[in-house]
Amino acid sequence: MRIFDPHVHMTSRTTDDYEAMYAAGVRAIVEPAFWLGQPRTSVGSFVDYFDALLGWERFRAAQFGIRHHATIALNPKEANDPRCTEVLDLIPRYLAKDGVVAVGEVGYDAMTPAEDEAFARQLALARDAGLPVLVHTPHRDKQAGTRRTLDVVRESGLPPEHVLVDHLNETTVAAVRDAGAWAGFSIYPDTKMDEHRMVAILREYGTERMIVNSAADWGRSDPLKTWRTGMTMLEQGFTEDDVDRVLWRNPVEFYGQSGNLVLDPVPGFVAEAPPAPATFEGSSVLRGVRA
Amino acid sequence: MVAAARAPHAGWLADALAEVRRDPRAADGVFPLAGRRVGRDPLRPGTDPAGVVHGTVDDAARAAVVLALDAAHRGDAQRLAEHLADLYREGDTAERRGVLRGLDVLTLAAGRDLPGPLVAVGRDLAADALRANDTSLVAAAVGPFAAAHLDQHTWRHAVVKLVFQGTSLDAVAALDERADDELARMARDLAAERRAAGRAVPDDLARLTAPAPAADRGPGADDPGGFVPAPTRTAETEEP
Ligand SMILES: [Zn+2]
Numbered sequence: 453m454r455i456f457d458p459h460v461h462m463t464s465r466t467t468d469d470y471e472a473m474y475a476a477g478v479r480a481i482v483e484p485a486f487w488l489g490q491p492r493t494s495v496g497s498f499v500d501y502f503d504a505l506l507g508w509e510r511f512r513a514a515q516f517g518i519r520h521h522a523t524i525a526l527n528p529k530e531a532n533d534p535r536c537t538e539v540l541d542l543i544p545r546y547l548a549k550d551g552v553v554a555v556g557e558v559g560y561d562a563m564t565p566a567e568d569e570a571f572a573r574q575l576a577l578a579r580d581a582g583l584p585v586l587v588h589t590p591h592r593d594k595q596a597g598t599r600r601t602l603d604v605v606r607e608s609g610l611p612p613e614h615v616l617v618d619h620l621n622e623t624t625v626a627a628v629r630d631a632g633a634w635a636g637f638s639i640y641p642d643t644k645m646d647e648h649r650m651v652a653i654l655r656e657y658g659t660e661r662m663i664v665n666s667a668a669d670w671g672r673s674d675p676l677k678t679w680r681t682g683m684t685m686l687e688q689g690f691t692e693d694d695v696d697r698v699l700w701r702n703p704v705e706f707y708g709q710s711g712n713l714v715l716d717p718v719p720g721f722v723a724e725a726p727p728a729p730a731t732f733e734g735s736s737v738l739r740g741v742r743a
Numbered sequence: 744m745v746a747a748a749r750a751p752h753a754g755w756l757a758d759a760l761a762e763v764r765r766d767p768r769a770a771d772g773v774f775p776l777a778g779r780r781v782g783r784d785p786l787r788p789g790t791d792p793a794g795v796v797h798g799t800v801d802d803a804a805r806a807a808v809v810l811a812l813d814a815a816h817r818g819d820a821q822r823l824a825e826h827l828a829d830l831y832r833e834g835d836t837a838e839r840r841g842v843l844r845g846l847d848v849l850t851l852a853a854g855r856d857l858p859g860p861l862v863a864v865g866r867d868l869a870a871d872a873l874r875a876n877d878t879s880l881v882a883a884a885v886g887p888f889a890a891a892h893l894d895q896h897t898w899r900h901a902v903v904k905l906v907f908q909g910t911s912l913d914a915v916a917a918l919d920e921r922a923d924d925e926l927a928r929m930a931r932d933l934a935a936e937r938r939a940a941g942r943a944v945p946d947d948l949a950r951l952t953a954p955a956p957a958a959d960r961g962p963g964a965d966d967p968g969g970f971v972p973a974p975t976r977t978a979e980t981e982e983p
Binding site for chain 2: 493530561636642
């Protein structure tokens, strides 16, 4: 099973996670810029964060054989703080960098006028840079927020296939697919979406334009949720080709629209085939893993 | 504040308040020390053992400091507002709660007549707190100040956020007065989302979808045992 995790916040994770991810078959990831749990209070704080995503974190991932990419944006939550919004002027500089594969995460948190402004402005930046967009959907008032998100995307004139709308669930997936955008699902312990619900959604809607991520971060989360979803798909009758499509070819196709993906093996790591599900199951990585 | 006065270092608080009334900048030293001096116990342990919903002894002590600051700045609302903004921005989470709960006390004292600079700064600080993930900070931002001065959109999102993070809606001042059809609609959507996911629906959503007259709602906030932790995980933080 080869895995591309299209949304994972590795700055919040340990080297143990990198080792476990590599052992499970993760070979490439995308780390979207977002908030840090503690609000930022200045533009300089963003600059250091963006530089860390493109510098130290890419280096760190490479030590473990994983290709690291980033998406850059002012996140919706901090778009509400006037001390932070000036970072919008610096974003075009970052969108031109190696390894920046999309604008994101953008979208709505509390659906305020300041969020409207930052969202629309960054969709225009994506259009100018020729980059796809990773859109976060709000936790509160999710259904209304997703509808409004799709309206704003439509008004922006961006082609829908350049847009990945993330953190979807049973009540929001249909609208995103009808709009022609890519549908993203964050597989979490207990809450937003779990691997069994995910497989039910794949059975209902198919595997086309469907993207699965761990969204692992500083909250209760699990960077192996992509792998667990693949295993659950296999257990419930999906083929290895279906799994490869959802966990590798789909995210590669979406972020590949940037022309900025690097997928050959990290030098020093052999291009061996990632572990087959059966052998991986018996390996030490799985010990202590919850079902 | 009654609870704070009964705390072990009651003498410390009285001295501190007197000092703040003489010199407002003394509050800058009193604010970070308050937890160590008066303790951090919940004000209503029976219904709120963690002190998230109704606050803690040190919250109350800091709110008293805010009231003393009001006296120290002698009616100069602009200077008081700037001072509160400094205390919040330079404060840790507990100090930030203290500023918010102090604004609640000022609001209860002044009602709709709270001076404009305090309303403006209070709105900014409440908005900041409502973006946080720390449950105690969010709960401190939905009291009497929020009830009197937050716009309806911001206020509705704050209420739904409490349900999200699993904090009792007892934290919300004037819930029944401000609840409206749009809030009920948001609550119904959230309940539908939880059912579609096969997850438990938080009990508090029923208070928003079908507001009952206060008399029918069972035990009041002061009734011990009213707080029962949900058996399944209905709470979550707002992860990226
Ligand atoms: Zn994220």
